[in-house]
Amino acid sequence: MSFYISIGEVQRQFSRFYSRTGRKLTFPEMMEYLYENGMLTNTIAPPAPSSICLDDFEEFSEKLFLTVDLQKSNPSDVKEEDVIPIHRDVLVISQFHDAKMVMHTHDYFEIDYVAKGTAEFLYDDNSRKMKEGEFNIVAPGLLHDVVLNDETILFCIMVRKSTFDTVFFSLLSRDDLLSSFFRNILNNGEHENFLVFYTDNNPKIKEMVFNAFLECHKNDPYGNNCCISWVNLLFSELLRNYSKSLQFYDYTMGTDFSLIMQYIKYNYRTLTLSFLAELFHYNEAYLSTIIKRNTGFSFSEIIKRQRIAEAEQYLVNTRIKVGEIAEKVGYNSADHFSRVFKSVYHMSPLEYRQKHYSTPKFDMF
Numbered sequence: 001m002s003f004y005i006s007i008g009e010v011q012r013q014f015s016r017f018y019s020r021t022g023r024k025l026t027f028p029e030m031m032e033y034l035y036e037n038g039m040l041t042n043t044i045a046p047p048a049p050s051s052i053c054l055d056d057f058e059e060f061s062e063k064l065f066l067t068v069d070l071q072k073s074n075p076s077d078v079k080e081e082d083v084i085p086i087h088r089d090v091l092v093i094s095q096f097h098d099a100k101m102v103m104h105t106h107d108y109f110e111i112d113y114v115a116k117g118t119a120e121f122l123y124d125d126n127s128r129k130m131k132e133g134e135f136n137i138v139a140p141g142l143l144h145d146v147v148l149n150d151e152t153i154l155f156c157i158m159v160r161k162s163t164f165d166t167v168f169f170s171l172l173s174r175d176d177l178l179s180s181f182f183r184n185i186l187n188n189g190e191h192e193n194f195l196v197f198y199t200d201n202n203p204k205i206k207e208m209v210f211n212a213f214l215e216c217h218k219n220d221p222y223g224n225n226c227c228i229s230w231v232n233l234l235f236s237e238l239l240r241n242y243s244k245s246l247q248f249y250d251y252t253m254g255t256d257f258s259l260i261m262q263y264i265k266y267n268y269r270t271l272t273l274s275f276l277a278e279l280f281h282y283n284e285a286y287l288s289t290i291i292k293r294n295t296g297f298s299f300s301e302i303i304k305r306q307r308i309a310e311a312e313q314y315l316v317n318t319r320i321k322v323g324e325i326a327e328k329v330g331y332n333s334a335d336h337f338s339r340v341f342k343s344v345y346h347m348s349p350l351e352y353r354q355k356h357y358s359t360p361k362f363d364m365f
Contacts, residue, residue, distance in 0.1 A: 002042070002067050003035065003041060004044070005068060006066070011061070013030060013033070014096050014099050032070065034068075035070055061094065076103065077105055080106070083106070084160055089167045089228060090227045090231055092157050092212045092216045093216070094153065094154065094155055095148055095156055101147055103122065103144065104144070105140070105143050108158050109139065109159040109160075110156060110157070112146055113155045114153075115155055116132060117149050118149055118152060122146070123143065123194065133199045133202065134197070136194055139194060142194055164182065167228055168228075171235055174239075176262070177266060178235060181195055195246060196245075197238050197242045198245040205234065205238075211226075212227050257294050260291075261295075270330060303330075307330050308344050310329050311325050311326075315357070322334050322338065325349070
């Protein structure tokens with residue numbers, strides 16, 4: 001049997017219990033405590049409000065109800081069926097204050113978003129501070145937890161690994177860093193990894209997360225699909241505007257080498273080997289050897305080839321000046337760019353444009 005209780009009441013009970021006893025309860029323990037004290041209702045939860053605002057979140061949370069299914073589970077090894085309702089592929093929740101921290105793993109993807117304040121992300125034997133506007137995308141299998149500050153509002157988006165490939169098929173078919181991250185995990189088992197996006201507290205992204213959160217509290221046949229759509233929009237916004245802020249943590253080498261190449265592809269204009277090595281937690285000389293072994297080219301050669309390949313597209317398909325092209329692909333001067341380009345194509349950029357320029361077939365109005 002399912003029971004119901006408002007988010008606001010759950011938070012009040014967490015805070016009261018901690019204030020009275022000096023102890024914190026895990027979420028399952030709190031649900032058992034509420035049940036034993038007759039504080040859960042079996043009355044169908046009322047519908048969620050149609051909109052939400054971060055400034056009024058605490059007031060809104062009073063009106064949002066959780067669906068509670070009392071069941072025993074291992075708090076350190078969480079399964080998707082223990083958390084995500086059977087009729088949903090995505091679940092978005094807000095984390096509670098004064099709840100007991102339990103380092104745990106799970107078999108689903110977790111996306112933590114700090115909507116307000118800061119939090120501490122604990123993983124294995126490490127920790128890092130999460131700031132407002134930051135996303136953590138946690139792969140299945142990583143031992144972790146999140147500790148909130150008193151004023152923090154943090155949303156947790158949980159996505160079933162078992163249905164990810166069907167629910168987010170279009171995402172997996174893309175040629176970008178985030179898609180590569182998900183594909184590698186889905187195709188090659190569990191990797192104890194996570195990645196981070198920094199979004200500068202974008203209100204548009206907040207709105208997407210809030211809307212996904214609201215859809216998880218609507219008891220109608222459309223909530224799951226609407227929630228999936230909001231998360232798809234969220235992924236697209238992250239990739240469109242924040243790919244350069246993406247950071248990887250604790251990757252093992254192997255098939256994940258493709259992620260390093262993806263990062264080079266999207267950041268080659270200003271990327272250095274030392275920064276890449278630090279980002280992926282490798283010795284610089286060792287990373288250089290790995291790149292050479294897997295591609296046949298040195299790091300500097302790959303950067304050069306990437307720059308020249310993009311410059312060639314600008315020359316053939318646009319009338320942008322050579323100096324501007326040089327700057328766009330990462331060269332400090334047009335002369336340096338021209339020398340490198342000529343060493344590859346045996347003609348200057350202008351000569352190459354004269355020979356290969358493609359006249360647009362349609363005029364733009």
